Amino acid sequence: MIMGTVPLDARQVDRCRALASEIADDVQRYVDNHTTVGVERAILRAYGASGITEGGIPIVNVAVDRYAKAGLLGHGMAYFLGRAILGGARNPQEATERLAFSPEIDPGEGAPAARSASDALVPATESALARIDAARDERGSRQERLVAGVPPLKYVIVATGNIYDDAVQAKAAASAGADVVAVIRATAQSLLDYVPEGATTEGFGGTFATQENFKIIRRALDEVGEHTGRYVMQTNYSSGLCMAEIAWMASVERLDMLLNDAMYGILFRDINMCRTLIDQYVSRKFIARSGIVINTGEDNYLTTANAVDKAHTVLASQFINEALALRAGLREEQMGLGHAYEIDPWLEDSFLLEIAQAQLTRQIFDRHPIKWMPPTKHKTGDIFLSHVHDAMFDLAGVATHQTIELLGMFSEAIHNPLLMDRYLALKKTRYVHGACRHLGEEIEFKKDGIIARRAILVLDEAVELLAEVKRETIWESIGRGAFADVKRTRTGGKGFAGVVQRNAAYVNPLLSALEEG
Amino acid sequence: MPTSPDGLLRAYGDRADDGMVQMAFVLALPPSARAREAAKRFAELHGLGEPIVATMEACADGYSFFVVYGHSKHGIDPNAIDVAELRTEVLTHDAVEQRIRARLKRRIVVVGACTGSDAHTVGIDAILNFKGYAGDKGLESYKGFDVHNLGAQVENEHLAERARALGADAILVSQVITQRNCHRENAHAFARLVERQGWRSQVSLLLGGPRVDHALALELGFDAGFGPGTKPSDVASYLVERLCSDEVPHPIPPVSL
Numbered sequence: 001m002i003m004g005t006v007p008l009d010a011r012q013v014d015r016c017r018a019l020a021s022e023i024a025d026d027v028q029r030y031v032d033n034h035t036t037v038g039v040e041r042a043i044l045r046a047y048g049a050s051g052i053t054e055g056g057i058p059i060v061n062v063a064v065d066r067y068a069k070a071g072l073l074g075h076g077m078a079y080f081l082g083r084a085i086l087g088g089a090r091n092p093q094e095a096t097e098r099l100a101f102s103p104e105i106d107p108g109e110g111a112p113a114a115r116s117a118s119d120a121l122v123p124a125t126e127s128a129l130a131r132i133d134a135a136r137d138e139r140g141s142r143q144e145r146l147v148a149g150v151p152p153l154k155y156v157i158v159a160t161g162n163i164y165d166d167a168v169q170a171k172a173a174a175s176a177g178a179d180v181v182a183v184i185r186a187t188a189q190s191l192l193d194y195v196p197e198g199a200t201t202e203g204f205g206g207t208f209a210t211q212e213n214f215k216i217i218r219r220a221l222d223e224v225g226e227h228t229g230r231y232v233m234q235t236n237y238s239s240g241l242c243m244a245e246i247a248w249m250a251s252v253e254r255l256d257m258l259l260n261d262a263m264y265g266i267l268f269r270d271i272n273m274c275r276t277l278i279d280q281y282v283s284r285k286f287i288a289r290s291g292i293v294i295n296t297g298e299d300n301y302l303t304t305a306n307a308v309d310k311a312h313t314v315l316a317s318q319f320i321n322e323a324l325a326l327r328a329g330l331r332e333e334q335m336g337l338g339h340a341y342e343i344d345p346w347l348e349d350s351f352l353l354e355i356a357q358a359q360l361t362r363q364i365f366d367r368h369p370i371k372w373m374p375p376t377k378h379k380t381g382d383i384f385l386s387h388v389h390d391a392m393f394d395l396a397g398v399a400t401h402q403t404i405e406l407l408g409m410f411s412e413a414i415h416n417p418l419l420m421d422r423y424l425a426l427k428k429t430r431y432v433h434g435a436c437r438h439l440g441e442e443i444e445f446k447k448d449g450i451i452a453r454r455a456i457l458v459l460d461e462a463v464e465l466l467a468e469v470k471r472e473t474i475w476e477s478i479g480r481g482a483f484a485d486v487k488r489t490r491t492g493g494k495g496f497a498g499v500v501q502r503n504a505a506y507v508n509p510l511l512s513a514l515e516e517g
Numbered sequence: 518m519p520t521s522p523d524g525l526l527r528a529y530g531d532r533a534d535d536g537m538v539q540m541a542f543v544l545a546l547p548p549s550a551r552a553r554e555a556a557k558r559f560a561e562l563h564g565l566g567e568p569i570v571a572t573m574e575a576c577a578d579g580y581s582f583f584v585v586y587g588h589s590k591h592g593i594d595p596n597a598i599d600v601a602e603l604r605t606e607v608l609t610h611d612a613v614e615q616r617i618r619a620r621l622k623r624r625i626v627v628v629g630a631c632t633g634s635d636a637h638t639v640g641i642d643a644i645l646n647f648k649g650y651a652g653d654k655g656l657e658s659y660k661g662f663d664v665h666n667l668g669a670q671v672e673n674e675h676l677a678e679r680a681r682a683l684g685a686d687a688i689l690v691s692q693v694i695t696q697r698n699c700h701r702e703n704a705h706a707f708a709r710l711v712e713r714q715g716w717r718s719q720v721s722l723l724l725g726g727p728r729v730d731h732a733l734a735l736e737l738g739f740d741a742g743f744g745p746g747t748k749p750s751d752v753a754s755y756l757v758e759r760l761c762s763d764e765v766p767h768p769i770p771p772v773s774l
Contacts, residue, residue, distance in 0.1 A: 160531050169531065381571025381584050383539070414571045414586060418530040418537055 003401060004443040006359050006455040012463050013364055016319045019466035023474050024323035030274070031281045035506070037193070037498035038275075039282045040064045040077040042244035043510055046128045046286070047081065047121070049096035052197045060245075061194045063100040073500040075108050079507035082117030083108075085124075092124050114505040125509045129289070135254045136291045142222075146231035149179030152372065152397045152405035154429055155235070159184035159416040161203035163213045167220040172419055174224040174232040176426045180257065180404065182235035183217055184416070185209050190240025190269045191494055195249070205416070209236050209246055214253040233257060235295070238283050239265050241495045243276065247283035251290035257336065257404075258287060262324075263317060264297030266478060267486040272493035273478060277324075284328030285514040292334065295404065296321045299340030299373035301484035307342040307377075311357055312461030313483050314339050318365065319466060320474070329517060332367040336404055340373035341393040349450060351392060356454035358400040359445070364459075372397050374408030386410040387428065394432035399440045405429070525592025536589040538565065541582070548573050548581045556583040564590050601732040603741055608754045610654065617661030620761040624663040627656055627756070628680040629689035630671035633703035637693035638669045640725055644689065644749050653748040662753070673707040677714060685720055687756055690739070692726040700726055701737060708738030721759055723752065 041060040051059045067073050067080060077099070083106055084095035099106070112120075156178045158169040163183075170181045186203030189196075199216060200208040207213060214236065221232040233256035238247040243260065250258050262280040265271035287294055298314040298321070305313065318337040325335050339361050343350045361370055374393045379386050390408030397405045407425040409417040417425075445451050469477040481487040530537025540560055546552040553570050560568035565587025576582035608616070617625060629641045643650035645666045647657040656662040665683055667676060680688050690707055692700035704724050711717045724734040725743040734742025741755055 158531075162532065165532050382574065382582075383571065383584055384541075411571075411586075414569065416531060420530075 003362075003440045004359075004445050005363055006356065006445050006452045007447060008360070008363055008455070008459065012459050015463050016316070016364075016459075016466055017323070019463070019470045020316075020319035020323040022470050023320055023466070024327055026473055027277055027324060028281070028327050031278050033502055034274070034278050035073065035076065035500055035502055035508075036244075036275055036278050036495075037064050037068055037073070037500075038242055038279045038495075039244050040067075040073060041194075041242075042248050042282060042286070043508060044077055044081065044092070044096050045245055046132075046248050046510055047078075047092035047096075047124050048128070049093050051093075056197070058194050058197060059096055059100050063096050066100060066105060068498070068500065070105055070107075072105075072108050074503040074506065075114075076502070076507040078121055078509055079108065079114055079117045079505075080106050082120040082507065083112055085120045086112050086116065092121075114507050118507050118509045121509050125513055128510055129513060132248075132251045132286065132290050135252050136289070139254050139256065139291065142225070143231050146225050147229055148231050149233075150433075151369075151401065151403045152394075152433060153179040153233070153403065154426060154433075155180035155182065155233075155371075155404050155406045156422050156426065157182045157184050157406070157417065158422075159206040161186065161205070161207055162201040163199050163207050163216050164201065166207050166213075167216055169419055169422070170217055171220050171224050173422050173426070174221060174230075175228065176423045177430055178232065178407075178422075178426060179230075180233040180235055181217070181221060182257075182259075182406075183207050183209075183213070185237045190237070190265060190271070193241045193495065193498065195242050195245050209249075211249045211253060214249055214255060218254055235259070238287070238294075239297075240269060241271060241275070241279070241498070243279040243283040244286065247286040247292075250292060251286045255292060257293045257295055258283075259297065260284065260287065260294040261297040261321065261338075263321070263483060264300055266488050266493065267484045268297075268300055270488065270493045272496035272499070273475065273488060273490060274499050275493075275495040278499065280324070281328050282511065284325060284330055285511060287334065288329035288331075289514055293336050293369055293404075294325065294330065294334060295336040295371040296338045299338045299342070299371075302340050302342035303377050305485045307340070307344070308347070308353060310485070311353075311458045312465055314357075315360070315364075315458055315462040316465040316469070317483055318361070319462070320469070322365070322368075329515070332365070333369065335365070335368045336371040337361070337365055337368050338371040338373060341375050341396060342373075342377050345375065345378055345389055345392075351396065352450045353454055354393075354396050355400060356451040357458060358396050358402060359451070360455040360458060362400050362402065369403035371404045371406070372402035373406050374412075376408075376412055379408075379412040381413055383410040383414075386412060387424070390425065391428055391432055394429045395436060398433045398436045399443065401440050523592065524594065526595050527592045528589050530588075536566070536591075537586060538589045539571075540565070540585045540587075542585075543576060543580050543582050545580055547579055548575050552581050556581070556585055560585045560587050566590055600730075601735055603731045603743075603755065605751065605755045605758050607750055608757060610659065610750070613659060613750070613753045613757050614661050616757050616761045617659075621661075624661055625686045625756055625760055626663045626665070626684050627687050627689060628665045628667065628676070628683055628685040629691065630667040630676050631669045631691045631693065632671050632673055632676060632707060633692075633699065634670060635691070635693055635700075635703070636669040638691070640693055640727070641666060641689060641691035644691075644725065644743075644747070644752050649749045651748060653750050655749045656753055658749075659753060662756075673703070673710050676707065677710055680720065681714075681716065686760055687721040687723060689723045689725060689752070692724065692729065695726070695728045700728060701733070704734075704739065705737045712738065721756070723755070725752075 044060040089095035158166045184206035187205035196208045199212045235257040238258040238260040262276040265276045266273045298317045387410040411421045475490045527536040528538045568587035571584040646655045649655040657664045722739040724739040729742045730744045731742040
């Protein structure tokens with residue numbers, strides 16, 4: 001891709017990467033010594049455990065909560081699972097049911113030892129990996145056969161609360177030209193410490209992420225794909241308290257993208273930072289294996305903080321997210337780092353500042369499928385102006401070669417998008433992207449112009465912020481509100497009780513296999 | 518929200534039967550709580566339940582611009598609607614040329630005009646002129662059509678005389694002005710004139726205009742009507758289907774009005 005560039009000091013970029021690397025190492029040292037109830041549930045699910053109790057509680061929750069309550073989770077659920085298999089359970093499902101419901105809990109003492117328990121899971125580990133790999137290969141063969149969208153990929157959301165209506169709307173959007181369809185989750189699902197089961201038809205503000213719902217939307221998008229000859233991508237949310245479980249479900253149900261960002265949960269859902277950074281790591285191990293593209297949530301910082309003054313916090317966070325993703329084995333091509341078009345549109349030259357940020361992000365993260373988010377904060381009920389605002393966003397996106405573009409909706413400030421709103425957004429974007437397809441290759445930025453100077457300033461500020469975060473550690477800097485002007489403490493927030501230190505003999509052969517790659 | 522399926526068709530917002538529609542309008546009131554309430558009631562009078570005033574802004578001194586969303590209670594039964602629809606397969610430029618060449622073996626003579634007092638040639642020009650409309654080239658761009666555009670304010674008698682002299686296969690009458698239904702009267706009078714002169718069966722009569730549809734054209738004694746959004750290729754395809762079909766054309770029944 002040939003394009004105009006803003007002047008970048010490569011040494012400043014290197015400094016950012018070095019600082020982010022040290023910040024991520026500190027996080028990783030903590031993560032490697034801990035596990036969570038969410039991680040352990042994900043491991044049981046990946047081994048094939050499924051089903052719910054008569055009361056509607058997932059069996060994996062019953063099993064994990066039982067061992068957590070007994071203070072035994074530090075061994076890893078795989079330890080008990082392996083011992084149950086050695087004790088006669090025919091498969092991981094039956095073994096999980098024993099862990100959940102057997103009259104006596106396994107206190108984990110005596111033989112068989114950790115090594116034997118782990119060995120007993122070798123065949124189950126292989127089939128768990130094979131299931132993820134089969135879904136990845138199936139996606140690959142469909143992508144080879146069908147035509148992929150041209151970046152910026154047109155990403156739209158559906159959010160009716162009813163998965164069957166979502167399927168109708170997803171198909172309508174795909175037919176109208178959407179390349180990526182995301183089903184927004186029901187409000188507050190991120191705070192549920194279990195994944196609901198089955199197809200769901202009631203949800204406020206969105207639709208529950210469940211494995212069955214994933215299948216329904218996948219089927220709908222596959223149908224449109226076969227019909228139109230285009231590959232249509234599916235997105236959901238691996239965030240909140242069930243990050244790892246949802247990442248596994250998405251891996252085997254062939255999702256293409258996942259919103260996946262611990263920082264988002266910490267800042268905007270008040271989820272405990274220790275909990276979610278551990279969950280994120282394991283979720284990203286599944287994601288790395290399955291070839292899913294993550295979308296990170298830095299764009300949200302600008303919905304609470306000023307988009308001009310705090311632009312560098314987005315860039316700094318992107319460096320940290322990149323470093324953490326590398327430690328989970330993601331390739332750069334899987335890192336959809338997020339940012340947004342949120343500067344006050346009435347500010348003089350606001351478009352130039354947006355171009356500067358988008359161009360800077362594109363140049364620094366040149367292999368990454370950058371996720372570009374539309375204006376929301378300054379939207380009003382004037383749907384006509386809003387439509388123009390979104391068109392300017394499209395123009396900046398195509399001119400600076402953003403990869404994934406969530407389309408703005410003119411009814412942003414009013415309601416979840418109607419079918420009509422999405423149709424018109426797609427039509428307008430098709431026009432702007434088409435009309436300006438190669439504009440970016442025609443542009444040269446003035447060396448000392450407004451755009452170039454802005455890009456340099458934002459990068460310099462990001463270096464400073466990363467140096468501070470490194471000095472304080474990420475835990476402390478989040479505590480003082482370094483990102484999004486939101487403050488969170490290390491032991492505060494939801495889900496901290498579900499964090500457990502690993503024993504010296506922690507057993508998790510599936511995670512080890514994912515780590516070996 | 519109306520959710521009971523009574524077989525009627527309602528506007529589709531994001532769920533079946535939600536009836537969601539949007540209205541934009543201006544009221545001659547400055548923005549105020551009273552103006553907002555007025556907008557809400559105005560929307561309710563239009564049949565919108567639970568209206569939400571999404572925006573209220575001063576758009577001029579003493580005037581407010583509103584965007585309102587609400588659930589329309591109105592439903593229609595599409596099966597109870599009977600409309601005359603032109604069902605012509607739209608052909609490509611090449612296919613039109615090829616069929617005229619192969620089947621008719623001569624050019625189709627087309628005469629067009631805005632009749633009566635109507636001076637608005639934008640419609641007839643869009644269909645006939647080489648340039649066409651919305652990227653769709655006009656009938657003049659086809660080798661298979663011999664096009665005579667007589668322009669604006671052509672009297673019915675003059676149009677009939679010229680069309681006969683030119684040996685017209687088809688006459689396109691455009692009526693843009695719709696004041697007091699003058700478009701209907703003019704068009705109707707032209708069809709009757711051709712009928713009276715005794716050559717109605719030898720010519721296809723096409724009527725076009727922003728307030729025209731196929732049903733109206735039939736009612737006024739024409740063979741086909743073309744409304745807003747019609748492209749030249751629609752008209753070209755219709756003429757090819759009518760004049761270049763393999764079958765012997767049916768004698769056109771006399772028009773009773």
